[in-house]
């Protein structure tokens with residue numbers, strides 16, 4: 001194991017994803033300096049509203065310099081507006097976070113069980129429900145997997161297991177191996193789906209060991225990425241997507257509609273085109289979960305629908321994501 005010493009980064013020509021993860025920027029002042037905004041202390045709120053800044057350096061490198069409105073910067077930089085109290089924005093926006101953290105498995109929708117495989121993320125997105133659930137390390141750690149897998153095993157209506165989080169690819173590859181070993185002898189499970197932002201924010205995670213594991217999983221495989229803006233994709237992300245596809249995965253993307261970041265038709269169209277260039281199809285465009293501290297990102301439904309109409313008018317149908325909202329108690333994501 002390489003230690004977390006900063007020198008490990010300097011002495012190793014190709015640091016592994018764990019080292020890059022640990023080397024993320026967590027200091028807002030350092031982040032501003034890195035993007036040429038070191039003189040703009042006025043951009044920083046007095047505190048982080050209880051949710052620490054965290055952003056991998058490779059993602060920072062894709063931010064425009066000297067631009068306080070950069071769409072990648074705005075996804076991670078704490079804002080004064082996070083302290084605004086807005087009606088309807090609550091600590092538990094989707095209404096099932098407690099059960100998520102408790103059992104590690106969510107079986108809300110027919111045929112699909114979602115396993116909270118990890119509570120960790122390499123990046124802290126300011127709009128995320130997770131800001132109120134820093135539920136620590138590896139939720140469904142080995143002991144709980146048995147419970148979660150027992151549930152999946154006992155219910156033949158479950159065709160697809162979804163690994164989510166947090167970010168499931170925060171788990172070491174040998175942990176993923178352990179998890180899927182228990183799955184592959186279940187005849188009713190035909191698909192494994194992985195929801196992860198890591199191939200976008202830390203594409204080094206898609207390393208040889210990971211690809212070896214994914215290739216060997218004898219199930220249909222779907223990877224759902226999470227990118228909100230075309231600038232999040234660069235050559236390193238293209239390479240990660242190509243490797244996922246070569247491993248037999250269908251690669252999709254979900255985004256969150258975010259005011260000031262991607263809420264115009266040009267930006268959304270460019271995102272779809274850029275995803276497709278990487279071999280990725282747009283899947284969902286989510287209306288924001290109404291979590292406390294994220295109200296300044298909200299785009300109202302009327303405007304969201306107008307954006308979708310503009311997208312439909314200019315893109316092929318397969319590049320138009322479905323606009324949805326997650327509503328507690330519904331049998332699926334709710335289309336708008």
Ligand SMILES: *Cc1c(COP(=O)(O)O)cnc(C)c1O
Pocket residue numbers: 106107108109112113114162332333
């Ligand atoms: C979003 C979600 C899914 C997946 O829904 P799809 O519409 O199939 O993408 C499954 N389970 C839970 C609990 C979810 O929140």
Ligand code: SF4
Pocket residue numbers: 120121122123124125128129130165166167197226
């Ligand atoms: S769960 Fe996804 S959106 Fe939330 S902080 Fe992690 S990577 Fe960002």
